[in-house]
Amino acid sequence: MAMTTTIGKSTVTTGKLGLGTNKVGGHNLFPNLHDEDGIAVVKAALDHGIDMLDTAYMYGLGQSEKLIGEATQGYDRSKIILATKAAQDPHNDLKPNNDPKFLTQAIDDALLRLKTDYLDIFYIHFPDDKTDKAEAVNAIANARKAGKVRAIGVSNFSLDQIKEANQDNQVDVVEDNYSLVHRDAEQNLFPYLNEHQISFVPYFPLASGLLTGKYGLDDADKFSRRFSADQFKTILAALREVDGIADAHQATLAQVFLAWYMMNPAIAVVIPGARLPEQATSNAKALDVNLRDAEYASIDELFKKFRTE
Numbered sequence: 001m002a003m004t005t006t007i008g009k010s011t012v013t014t015g016k017l018g019l020g021t022n023k024v025g026g027h028n029l030f031p032n033l034h035d036e037d038g039i040a041v042v043k044a045a046l047d048h049g050i051d052m053l054d055t056a057y058m059y060g061l062g063q064s065e066k067l068i069g070e071a072t073q074g075y076d077r078s079k080i081i082l083a084t085k086a087a088q089d090p091h092n093d094l095k096p097n098n099d100p101k102f103l104t105q106a107i108d109d110a111l112l113r114l115k116t117d118y119l120d121i122f123y124i125h126f127p128d129d130k131t132d133k134a135e136a137v138n139a140i141a142n143a144r145k146a147g148k149v150r151a152i153g154v155s156n157f158s159l160d161q162i163k164e165a166n167q168d169n170q171v172d173v174v175e176d177n178y179s180l181v182h183r184d185a186e187q188n189l190f191p192y193l194n195e196h197q198i199s200f201v202p203y204f205p206l207a208s209g210l211l212t213g214k215y216g217l218d219d220a221d222k223f224s225r226r227f228s229a230d231q232f233k234t235i236l237a238a239l240r241e242v243d244g245i246a247d248a249h250q251a252t253l254a255q256v257f258l259a260w261y262m263m264n265p266a267i268a269v270v271i272p273g274a275r276l277p278e279q280a281t282s283n284a285k286a287l288d289v290n291l292r293d294a295e296y297a298s299i300d301e302l303f304k305k306f307r308t309e
């Protein structure tokens with residue numbers, strides 16, 4: 001399923017399957033990560049048909065960007081879509097900062113770490129509570145005029161903050177929490193995004209690994225912050241219902257769900273994370289899974305319960 005998409009009103013065209021890289025160098029967020037694995041993850045993704053890499057300053061306080069800068073040397077830059085984010089201010093306890101000067105500097109710093117002279121997408125990673133959002137976006141628009149950024153994104157913004165940021169119709173893409181088991185964005189965000197030609201990139205698409213099917217009832221505690229015991233049981237039961245579809249395609253559950261997101265017209269690019277290269281290689285095989293319309297609909301129905309929860 002070689003599908004491409006254009007990001008918002010920009011000229012960025014990318015495949016619909018990307019790589020999330022918070023476990024590439026994200027030592028401050030996850031224990032027991034190894035830089036060699038991170039580099040291998042990026043290469044495995046690029047070698048298996050993935051072209052978008054989603055990173056952020058926050059993943060290792062620059063380390064993820066540095067590893068990606070290293071891993072991508074030797075690849076054709078024009079075939080890679082680099083998306084990064086910033087906002088956490090290292091001079092103020094990593095509190096969000098959307099000040100135009102801070103964002104302008106953050107873009108220059110990211111370019112150096114990623115060893116590139118342009119970013120395909122730059123996102124404001126989190127909103128702060130003081131900066132006018134249109135002014136923050138203007139700082140990125142200026143970087144775009146200077147050729148340093150191709151598309152403008154915001155992440156973790158409420159709908160009101162997105163509207164404020166998009167006053168001059170300059171926002172191309174929104175990244176927010178969304179998966180089949182966390183579907184609030186369908187009601188909260190999708191109508192506005194669709195109306196304003198803003199692309200959507202979901203994070204946690206595999207619900208942090210839960211949708212790979214590798215967890216069982218004994219693992220409920222690991223997910224207790226996100227799901228009640230009942231919700232957790234419902235999810236595990238729904239996964240068993242999807243086993244048949246996965247078997248019919250000789251695919252894993254993760255590949256089936258990633259194919260579902262790629263088929264979903266509201267989703268521009270899906271960016272599953274990977275800790276190990278074999279996970280990235282396996283997830284890339286979702287590009288070969290072509291779900292039938294009835295299969296797409298039955299997965300939609302199975303997880304319908306999570307639309308409003």
Ligand SMILES: NC(=O)c1ccc[n+]([C@@H]2O[C@H](COP(=O)([O-])OP(=O)(O)OC[C@H]3O[C@@H](n4cnc5c(N)ncnc54)[C@H](OP(=O)(O)O)[C@@H]3O)[C@@H](O)[C@H]2O)c1
Pocket residue numbers: 019020021022023054055125155156175176202203204205206207208209210212214254271272273274275276278279280282283
């Ligand atoms: N904008 C934001 O604020 C924000 C927030 C969160 C994430 N993100 C971005 O979104 C991306 C995706 O989110 P995420 O990575 O946190 O969650 P995710 O994509 O839902 O889950 C990824 C995790 O699932 C496990 N996994 C992936 N493929 C697997 C496979 N084939 N078999 C078994 N396990 C597998 C791995 O963890 P283990 O091996 O450790 O189980 C992997 O790190 C991130 O990498 C990051 O780039 C953005």
